[in-house]
Amino acid sequence: MEFGEIVSVLLQGAIVTIKIVAMALPLATIMAFVFGLVRLYAPAPFKQVAIVYIEFFRGTSALIQLYWIYFVLPFFGITIDAMTAAVVALGLNIGSYGTEVVRGAIQAVPKGQYEASVALNFTASQRLWRVIMPQALVNMIPPFGNLAIELVKATSLVSLITIGDLTFKAKSLADTTLQVGEIFGVVLVFYFVMAQVLMLFIKRLEKYLSKGLGRGGFSS
């Protein structure tokens, strides 16, 4: 098979991978914020729900979660297509790690910020959204960046539930053409480029959010 053809087949797969990332990442972010905030501020029973979610998704493998959602849930009368299963499984999985990022970043904002906002008589929600969160967001970006990269890498699991993502296309191409060197070389470059583009975007975001905080740049 010609190299150009290989690239174009793999590109189709890459687009599927990007689609999954583009949908799972917002889901993961929403889960991270909702359950991270519940974990910190909600009444006890809600906290328990959050803890169960977090511990369950962090404590079991992403592949098994994917299998459950795609293969096992139909036995309980819940059938979803492969793409939705992939987005839900990966979104919930990465989101469970994200909750701890949100929680940690909020707790890392110095206590004095909360105290000053009480002294100025801000309401509880003003304290959170106007004082604490803008500073916490900056703390969140680097670890969120790492999670986003984890997500890109984890998408290769979806090839195991029949989705034609980058990994799936690569494997089937390799099986038929045996040109493993070229194929997996291109795959490597594709994944790497996706991660780099994501990283670039994250650095921009961090720079934008850290205005005034005097710690711009990608601090680790």
Place this chain on the structure above:
Amino acid sequence: MSAPIIEFKNVKKCFGDTVIFSDFNFKVEENEIVSIIGPSGSGKSTLLRILMTLEGIDGGYINVAGESLWHMPWQGQYVPANSKHLHKMRNHLGMVFQHFNLFPHMTVKRNITEAPMRVKGVSRQDAEELAEKLLALVGLADKADSYPNDLSGGQKQRVGIARALAMKPSILLLDEITSALDPELVDEVLDVIRNLVKEESFTMLLVTHEMYFAREISDRVCFFDKGAIVEEGEPEIIFTAPKEERTKAFLNAYIGQS
């Protein structure tokens, strides 16, 4: 004489098993300037933090401007205050912190306008006018658009004072506002307070280790030790002729140091 603007009655405060105040009584009159001095860990900050509603109490009552601070009337009884009551009571109080606690993600101007606008509903234009006036008062008119991290410690603290004043509190709480500053920056901050009390009358409660400042600015000085007022009175008397041995020992140690 009118009722005191601040009154502690049999207040108890513990941190776990540590008792900070066991039966604390204390009054401040309107427009009185009271300095609190005393050794580390004696409960000076805790006193201010209780007033600012940053710490709750475990017993007794506190009145501020004629109303109970930590309790509210409910069906003919006093019950622990809810957040609405605390929100109302906080309007009387403002605080300046040892470590400034400015909002680093806001410009100096926004640090000052944010609370009046969001909490009191002051229009942006009025809030900004007030901010400009206050910045001029603290000598930082040219720093309105800077971010706190670009200021010196003394400048930060002057913004801290302006920010607290913007809410027009009737009681101002100052907790060691110069302790985190290099010695050469202390006076630019203290001068702001000096000018402030010259121009307007304030009820002010300040914890300080600057004895000369306490002496010159206060109507009354309270010497604290182990959660109790050991001795209090006019500054001239406390600083020149203290009666209690513990006060003498504390002041001697200070003079020895500086």
